[in-house]
Amino acid sequence: MYSKGLKPLAAATVVAISAALALVFFYAPLDGDQGFVQKIFYVHVPMAIVALCGFVAGGIFAIRHLRTGDPSWDLRSYVAIHLSIILGVGVLVTGAIWARASWGHWWVWDEPVLVSFLVVFLLYCVYYPLRFSIEDRDRQARYSSVFAITAGAFVPLNFVAVRLAESFTHPRVLSQTGGSLPGEMRLTFLACLLAMTLLFVTLWKLELTSKHASAQLKRLKRRLAERSPAAVA
Amino acid sequence: VIRTAATILRKDLRIELRTKETVPAMTLFTLTVYVLFHFGLDRNSLDGELASGVLWVTILLASVIGVTRLYAAEREQGGIDALLLAPVDRTGLFLAKAGLLLGFLVAVEIVAVPAFGLLLLGPGLGGALPELLLILLLGDLGVAAVGALVGALAAETRARELTAPLLLLPLMVPLLISCAQATEPLLRQEQGPEDLGRWLGLLTLYDVVFVLLSVAVFDYLLED
Numbered sequence: 102m103y104s105k106g107l108k109p110l111a112a113a114t115v116v117a118i119s120a121a122l123a124l125v126f127f128y129a130p131l132d133g134d135q136g137f138v139q140k141i142f143y144v145h146v147p148m149a150i151v152a153l154c155g156f157v158a159g160g161i162f163a164i165r166h167l168r169t170g171d172p173s174w175d176l177r178s179y180v181a182i183h184l185s186i187i188l189g190v191g192v193l194v195t196g197a198i199w200a201r202a203s204w205g206h207w208w209v210w211d212e213p214v215l216v217s218f219l220v221v222f223l224l225y226c227v228y229y230p231l232r233f234s235i236e237d238r239d240r241q242a243r244y245s246s247v248f249a250i251t252a253g254a255f256v257p258l259n260f261v262a263v264r265l266a267e268s269f270t271h272p273r274v275l276s277q278t279g280g281s282l283p284g285e286m287r288l289t290f291l292a293c294l295l296a297m298t299l300l301f302v303t304l305w306k307l308e309l310t311s312k313h314a315s316a317q318l319k320r321l322k323r324r325l326a327e328r329s330p331a332a333v334a
Numbered sequence: 335v336i337r338t339a340a341t342i343l344r345k346d347l348r349i350e351l352r353t354k355e356t357v358p359a360m361t362l363f364t365l366t367v368y369v370l371f372h373f374g375l376d377r378n379s380l381d382g383e384l385a386s387g388v389l390w391v392t393i394l395l396a397s398v399i400g401v402t403r404l405y406a407a408e409r410e411q412g413g414i415d416a417l418l419l420a421p422v423d424r425t426g427l428f429l430a431k432a433g434l435l436l437g438f439l440v441a442v443e444i445v446a447v448p449a450f451g452l453l454l455l456g457p458g459l460g461g462a463l464p465e466l467l468l469i470l471l472l473g474d475l476g477v478a479a480v481g482a483l484v485g486a487l488a489a490e491t492r493a494r495e496l497t498a499p500l501l502l503l504p505l506m507v508p509l510l511i512s513c514a515q516a517t518e519p520l521l522r523q524e525q526g527p528e529d530l531g532r533w534l535g536l537l538t539l540y541d542v543v544f545v546l547l548s549v550a551v552f553d554y555l556l557e558d
Contacts, residue, residue, distance in 0.1 A: 167554050224504035227497065234492035244487060247551045248501075251483065254547050255505060262508030262536055266515060 103309040110306065114299040121289070121296035129289040138202035143289060145195040147297035148188050149218060153256060155185030155301060156225060160253020163246035175242035178249050180308045182228055184301060189222045217263040224252055338426030339433065342417070346434045349407055356403045357441045360396045364446040367392045368453050379456035386517035389450050390473070393443065394506055397477045398499045400438045404431055404485040418556060428552040432482040432545075439474040455521065462520035465530065469520075472534065473513040476541045480505050483548040486555045512536040 125143045159182040166174035196215050197207045210216060231248055235241040350356060371388050372378070380388060408414040417427060447470070451459040459466070481502065488498035516533035 167551070220504050220507045224501070227500045227504075230493065231487070231491055231497055231501070234497065235490055236492075240490060243554050244490060247483075247487060247554055250551055251487075251505070251547060254543060255508075258540060258543055259508050262511045262540075265532065265536060266511045 103306055103313050107303070107306050107310065110299070110303050114296070114303045117292070117296035117299050121292040124289040124292050129286050130283070138199065141195055141199045141202075143293040145192060145199055146290070147294040148195065149192045149214070150294060151297045151301045152185040152188035152192055153218075153221070154298075155181045155188065155305075156221065156256055157253050159185065159249045163249035163253070166242060166246045167250070172238075172242050175246055176309065176312060177305075178246060179232070180305055180312065182225060182249060184304055184308065186222070186225050186228070188301070189218070189225070192218060193222065213260075213264040213266070217260045220259055220263065221252075221256055224255065228252070335423045335426045335429065338422040339429035342427060342430035343433045343437075346407065346430065347437065350434075350438075356400055357438055359403075360399050360438060360442045361445050363399055364392050364396045364442060365449060365453075367395060368450060372454065377454075380454050380521075381456040382522045383514075383518050385455055385521040386514045388454065389447070389517065389521075390510055390514045392450075393439070393446065393473070394477065394503070394510060396442055396446070397435070397439060397481060398502055400435050400442075401481040401485045401502055402488075402495055402498050404435055404482065405489040409489055414556075424553045424556050425549055427556070428482055428486075428548060431485065432478040432548070435481045435485075436474055436478040439477060443470055443474070457521060457523050465520055466517065469513055469516045469534070469537070472537045472541060473509060476509045476537065476544060477506065479541065479544040479548050480509075483544070483552060486552065490555075508536070508540050512540065 121143070125140055129140070129143070131137060131139070159178045162174050162178035162181060166172070166178060196218070200209050200212070200215070201207045208215075228245070228248060232241060232245045235244055368388070371392070375384070375388075377384070405414075408417065447466075448459070484498055484501045484505065488494045488501060491497045512533040516530055516537065519529070
């Protein structure tokens with residue numbers, strides 16, 4: 102059901118990641134004042150963008166779930182948020198390393214993107230205790246969806262607020278959108294973004310397939326147990 | 335919808351007036367937190383950024399107590415089943431709970447803000463009062479919308495006293511930013527440049543987004 106197209110997708114992901122890594126190390130020029138460390142940018146920023154898109158996608162799937170009542174949309178939303186949180190850990194760690202290397206501190210409060218990301222990350226971490234402390238399946242799906250929608254709408258709002266809160270006098274070291282990057286860096290960045298997106302989608306489909314398979318296995322085992330209780334033990 | 339909301343709100347207000355459970359607790363909490371801040375910061379009087387930060391963090395922390403108590407009557411006495419059986423719009427329940435939380439907050443602030451001025455604030459409150467009231471009202475509105483939604487969300491989980499603050503506090507970060515930034519120039523020793531418009535705009539945006547969002551999704555929380 103979820104595994105359709107998984108193989109070509111996985112192959113495309115492998116190709117895209119290898120190509121992106123090759124571009125990062127052999128094609129993109131060294132940054133003028135940051136040197137080699139700046140290359141972490143090609144991991145950090147795509148990861149952050151994909152994670153945020155994953156959070157928002159989780160909210161959109163959740164809307165579909167509430168609209169249709171189909172539990173498979175809740176599963177999609179859950180897996181998207183789950184993967185985004187894992188990427189989020191990566192974003193915070195790589196962000197801290199980059200900050201340490203270029204600004205001399207592990208954490209800088211006056212970088213609005215980093216701070217907003219932390220707030221969003223903290224919020225989404227509550228998704229697990231919320232989801233798994235509700236036993237009833239239906240209700241679990243519904244409450245998780247409500248959370249996913251609320252948090253999904255919160256993501257852009259939070260970014261606006263945190264950005265406004267920073268004084269505009271702080272110089273931006275590097276434009277995060279890639280808008281003002283030199284051509285070669287930009288191409289590399291876009292390749293990395295594509296690779297990260299493909300990786301996310303592949304993992305997402307893989308996780309969905311595995312969740313679906315284990316649910317099916319459980320169902321089959323239960324049916325088997327009903328027929329011959331001794332066989333399962 | 336409005337009539338339903340008004341009826342439920344009246345019931346909740348009567349419960350609060352008779353038991354006097356939540357508002358006194360919240361007020362006491364804010365006063366205690368002021369004392370904690372006094373010792374934690376080791377300052378006898380605050381102004382500017384520090385003052386507005388302390389004021390708002392205290393109010394938001396107190397609102398957590400309000401939120402965890404918001405659905406207590408329904409949950410403990412099983413009144414929620416009766417409400418669900420009644421053929422009324424669920425939005426009414428949301429509006430009533432948001433209104434109740436708003437009432438709690440206003441009641442607390444009537445004591446807590448003057449107390450803050452008395453205990454910790456360096457410059458007087460008087461000159462900044464109209465603007466401060468507006469910011470407080472808009473802030474309370476946002477807290478009420480988010481709180482009523484989060485309270486309902488957390489009410490059904492096993493560890494609801496844990497889930498509610500964890501959900502509520504990150505969601506209130508934009509609110510805290512805009513309220514604290516808008517209040518900061520009002521509490522400075524010497525009047526400085528104000529940037530009230532931008533923060534009030536953000537605050538209004540926050541309120542609108544969360545009121546609409548909560549009304550839209552609240553129905554699904556009670557669908558059994």
